[in-house]
Amino acid sequence: MTEPRVFFNFGITDDSHTLSAYRGRGGYQALEKALRTMQPLDVEKEVTTSGLRGRGGAGFPTGSKWSFVDKKSPVVYLCCNADEGEPGTFKDRWIFEHNSHQLVEGVLLAAYALNVRHAFIYIRGEFDLSYRRLLLALEEAREAGLVGERILGTEFSCDIIVHQGGGAYVCGEESSLLTSLEGFKGYPKNKPPFPAVKGLYQAPTVINNVETLATIPWIITHGGGAYAGIGAQNNTGTKLFGISGHVNKPGIHERPTGYPLKKIIFEDCGGILGGKALKAVIPGGSSTPVLKGFEIENVTLDAESVIKAGSMLGSGGIIVIAEGTCMVRLLQVLTRFYAHESCGQCTPCREGTAWMDKVIGRIVAGQGVKGDLERLEAVTSGIMGNTVCALGDAASMPVASFIKKFRDEFEYYIEHGRSMFDGRLEI
Amino acid sequence: MIELKIDNRTVEANEGETVLQAALRHGIEIPHFCYHPCLSIAGNCRICLVKVTGRPKLMPSCNLAVTPGMEIETDSDDVIAARQAVMQFITLNHPGECGICDKAGECRLQDYHVRYGEPESISLEPKNKKPKFYDISPRILLDSERCILCSRCVRFTKEVSGSHQLGIVERGNHSRLERLESQPMDDPYSDNIIGLCPVGALLSRDFLYQSRVWYLEPIRSVCTGCSRCCSVKVWRRNRHWHLRSLGEEMNRKVYRVTPQENREINGPWICNKGFDLHKFMGRKRLLQPMIGGSVATVDEALSEAKKLLAAAKSPAALVSAHASNEELAAFKETLGSRMTVYSREDYKAEEGEVVEDNILIRENKNPNSHGVHAMFGDLPWSVDSGHDLVLVWGDNVDYTPMGNAKVIHLASFEMPQERHADVLIPISTTFERSGSFTNFEGKVNRFTKVFDKPGLVQQAGDVFGRLGA
Incomplete structure (x- = not known):
């Protein structure tokens, strides 16, 4: 492979996740370089130059996110959002399990740039091996003087605190992550104020995704310009794509942005299971609108191209759906998830997600009536844009897009009381 | 002083005020459930959404700080649509039992439903079942089906009385208000949450089914419970509704005592002793010289x-x-x-x-x-x-x-x-x-x-x- 790799640049062995192995691959040299030769502002500049955009889903430019924070504030916090809960997304887990040190180094670099003394990693409660690997990495790093007081003998000190989530999807939303970290029930907060102004414990806070932070050591080592040279123009670098669903070889792939979506499905993942035709793709985790098979013809994996096609790049969790799958049943799986995960704080999401689930559940049970689709559309438009956080939008977008694009299937199901297909989701 | 426009009317607001506060102060009505002037802003009911010119999304006016030159619309088509949607959501699992609910007649949800809601629910689903008439203290009953989870009562116990005895448990549409301790609530200010509740979810055991509120009228009085001298409303039967068949005792009776807002002395609250003032006054009287x-x-x-x-x-x-x-x-x-x-x-x-x-x-x-x-x-x-x-x-x-x-x-x-x-x-x-x-x-x-x-x-x-x- 000639393509540069930020993550997939080593062979996985039994001890490739340890500190000595990571150091053997040149680990912690970026930290050394930054602490000894760079000012915090230089680190931020490199990240800005790199054009790195947040990998959690929203794709906000990381450099500009950092620039909003008042670094002279007495306390600034950094939170690493490792509550990877979006259905179809499993990239952060790979980083934790195989290269936690890369994340630790990234956190330290970001902490150095932002004048952070205490950084937090909020890790998803269901992650077990990831959690253990992260703790192991931190222990090794602490012993080696890489975390804690006077890192590498310099004036820079930073502690990393790991917090395990309680299993709520909504705690992956940045403001509820902070509420949860503060010890309260994971409710999102109204914005403004934004976390960059008043975040954790009312102090300015930066919240970055795992993949975003783990990319920073590479940027510091090779320079922001080198990173900006990879991939698509407005959405630079490489990205981890997790492909799941009806493909022959599901898994996680690192590809430069701008890589053709079709190529990743049909070449890298070995095509559709059982040689079936491609029916649809959910390109960026379950909450992004679905794309029909023919719509992905020219789609490349960068924010602009996917938006042009009518969806979002999101977290890079690509769900592939083969011909013969019942979209009504599939949608029920998604709505059940969102109804279960709605935190219940604000009215439209609390009531709306459960309402949609009930209606779709009724349709699937063969008791759909004429008018149900209009009802669902009214509910989605009542939720969208009217909620505290983005969970409401995330729950209503798939419903709206499924109904819009596969209306005939829904109508058939309501009319006949059964699926157009055999109704199974497995192939 | 900050000048902004609400519905094409120029309004002067104070520094640090929210759009909702400025509008209410100038007599412009924006519906609100969870907002209360003496509690923190929760922004969870979403009925107060307004349109801000230049912003793509509707914003909750309770959490929207005024800025100079801001232009707000409270009755544009999309605001009305959003309000109707929120009313659909709020009434989705709210039982239609105003006929047996003590709050009927002074219920915010009832008022807003008439003013802002659509006449019928578009839902066909059965309503959720939750605990009804459940004691959270010997003084207060909770009807979780009626609760719209505005969290006013929770914020009251956190921010005003400081007892932290209530919280919202569970998630999504299973969320419900619950005592946070196993023993009954013993907050000395607990009865304030009955009046705070915008719907009939928190009910006074003392006043339960004693009278429909539209038969009553409040008289301004003062609580004699301590030297604070809180202002109270003493609710007696309206003279138009003095009925001979009820008998003298029912016609001449204090049905309940509630707080009367008085910024100088007690704000909008009184303590439970004040709510019991009519019991204190109802002891055996001396009637004969x-x-x-x-x-x-x-x-x-x-x-x-x-x-x-x-x-x-x-x-x-x-x-x-x-x-x-x-x-x-x-x-x-x-x-x-x-x-x-x-x-x-x-x-x-x-x-x-x-x-x-x-x-x-x-x-x-x-x-x-x-x-x-x-x-x-x-x-x-x-x-x-x-x-x-x-x-x-x-x-x-x-x-x-x-x-x-x-x-x-x-x-x-x-x-x-x-x-x-x-x-x-x-x-x-x-x-x-x-x-x-x-x-x-x-x-x-x-x-x-x-x-x-x-x-x-x-x-x-x-x-x-x-x-x-």
Whole structure:
């Protein structure tokens, strides 16, 4: 492979996740370089130059996110959002399990740039091996003087605190992550104020995704310009794509942005299971609108191209759906998830997600009536844009897009009381 | 001062105000459930969404700080659509049982449903089942089906009373209000959440099914529970709805006591003792003048008292801290100069009662000690003062320490005694007179008569006038 790799640049062995192995691959040299030769502002500049955009889903430019924070504030916090809960997304887990040190180094670099003394990693409660690997990495790093007081003998000190989530999807939303970290029930907060102004414990806070932070050591080592040279123009670098669903070889792939979506499905993942035709793709985790098979013809994996096609790049969790799958049943799986995960704080999401689930559940049970689709559309438009956080939008977008694009299937199901297909989701 | 436009009307707002506050202050109505001026902003009901020119999304006006030149629309098509959607969501699982709900008639949800909602639900699904009529304390019932999870009560226990006894448990549409401790709620301010609740989810056990609220009318009065002198509303049956078939007792009854907002003294809250004021006033009344334990007419009692006063060599008066400022002035004018005046506190803190806190409750459990002290000083009466006649004004009196002195007693409530007073004259309660109290900070709070006094009961001021004449 000639393509540069930020993550997939080593062979996985039994001890490739340890500190000595990571150091053997040149680990912690970026930290050394930054602490000894760079000012915090230089680190931020490199990240800005790199054009790195947040990998959690929203794709906000990381450099500009950092620039909003008042670094002279007495306390600034950094939170690493490792509550990877979006259905179809499993990239952060790979980083934790195989290269936690890369994340630790990234956190330290970001902490150095932002004048952070205490950084937090909020890790998803269901992650077990990831959690253990992260703790192991931190222990090794602490012993080696890489975390804690006077890192590498310099004036820079930073502690990393790991917090395990309680299993709520909504705690992956940045403001509820902070509420949860503060010890309260994971409710999102109204914005403004934004976390960059008043975040954790009312102090300015930066919240970055795992993949975003783990990319920073590479940027510091090779320079922001080198990173900006990879991939698509407005959405630079490489990205981890997790492909799941009806493909022959599901898994996680690192590809430069701008890589053709079709190529990743049909070449890298070995095509559709059982040689079936491609029916649809959910390109960026379950909450992004679905794309029909023919719509992905020219789609490349960068924010602009996917938006042009009518969806979002999101977290890079690509769900592939083969011909013969019942979209009504599939949608029920998604709505059940969102109804279960709605935190219940604000009215439209609390009531709306459960309402949609009930209606779709009724349709699937063969008791759909004429008018149900209009009802669902009214509910989605009542939720969208009217909620505290983005969970409401995330729950209503798939419903709206499924109904819009596969209306005939829904109508058939309501009319006949059964699926157009055999109704199974497995192939 | 910041100028902004709400519905094309130029409005002046203060620095740091939100759009909702500015609009309400200028009489522009924006519906709101979870917002309360004395609680933190939750922004969860989403009914207050407004359109801000230049922003793609509707914004909750309760959490939207005013900025100069802002243009707000509260009645554009998309705002109306969003409100109707939110009303659909709020009523989705709210039972349509206004007919048996105590809140009906003063329910925010009912009002908004008429004003902003669509006439019918677009839902076909059965409503969620949740616990109904569940005690969260001996005083309060919770109906979780009616609850719209606005979190006002939760914020009240966190931010005002500080007991942290309520919380919202579970997630999504299974969320419900719950006590956070296994024992019943014992917050001394708990009843405020009944009024705070914008729907009929929190119900007063005392008022449960006693009356529909539109038969009642509030009268502004003052709580006599302590020297804070909180303003209260005393709810009596509206005169139009006095029905002979109900009987005298139901027509002449205080149905409930609720807080009356008074920014100077108590804000919008009172304590549970205030909510129980009608029970305090509803104790067994003294209705009959007596001379030495035997029934007498008013005239007989008064002339006997006058005779005793004239004969006394060293008369003393124990002045009630439940007397109004006007009655105190009448006493000073008529009898004050002829007697040694002592102040007395009618009531002390009872066992189990909160003695004092830093919210509202004061240690002195009488409303007008400040007024008494201001007029007569605070000389305490003692057994050996050597008076041969004591005029005792007020309740909760024990005659035993008076020794052989003659006792003239003016009281409102019955109290068993070892001996009889020489003259006993029934006087009115706070609910049966108008007047004012001076609270511990020196702030004067006025109260209005709720009911006429019973036949033989006297106003203390009149009694002094006749005794002094």
